Amino acid sequence: MNHLAASELILNKDNSIYHLNLKPEHLAETVLLVGDQNRVDKITKYFDEVEVAVKKREFHTQTGIYKGKRISVVSTGIGTDNIDIVLNELDALANIDFESREMKAEQTSLNIIRIGTSGSIQKDIPVDSIVVSEMAVGFDNLLHFYQSDDVQLQDFNEALEDHLGTYEKNSKPYVVAANPSLVKQFMTGQVFAGFTGSNAGFYAPQGRVLRLALRDDNMKDKLASFSFKGKKITNLEMETSAIFGLSAMLGHKALSLNAIIANRATGNFTKDGAKAVDNTIRYALERLVSA
């Protein structure tokens, strides 16, 4: 078996994993990911108990029990570059033996669910609604560093490249899917089914102009008008593509829920972002224990 060198699987002095600062026993098999580290408490305040609380940089973890289910809540910070760190380290905690530095004989499949915020690009998905992503498209390039062809939906990739044209100069979009059983568990009449675009930035990469001009003024409209096999891109944020792609490659089940706090088609922004996020948290927790 492959023995991982100290420079590759980096452990801290207490044998915790490098960035997350967690030890294997700290991690539950169900993991909720949030961008904002202050959102961790907003979830665990609903828990019956919290057994672990660890912080390092933007990575803040709490593990506890919600209605009998052990759950870890981990903040990722912003962006798919951070998701690369978080997903690889969560997987290492579950599936690599830190003593032998080898893959464990038996692999554990985690349930990984993002609870984020996002902007809708479709008029009919209003602020304060919840989008549950069935699919995601990454404009961030992360998956192209991995042998990831098998988890990409190649027909969607090609249809998107044809539709977007100039995007090819910035990045090569990759389309990936959520875990179907989690989609089924979390999809109800209270939420919108989503095809989420994850971008490599917040401003130009999502078609926002403050003082700098975009290379392609029509980018946001082009994303909104894409339609293939009955699927339209619903919303933009910065993490879901990498969560779906890396989870699928590593054998974990992933899903993403987003509180829609902006509507980029109408120009609306939520009047109460905290409430929109809390509604999404409460919805996610209720669905998690519904199975």
Ligand code: R1P
């Ligand atoms: C940008 O403001 C951040 O908010 C969204 C984006 O994906 C990005 O991370 O999600 P979170 O609220 O989960 O961080």
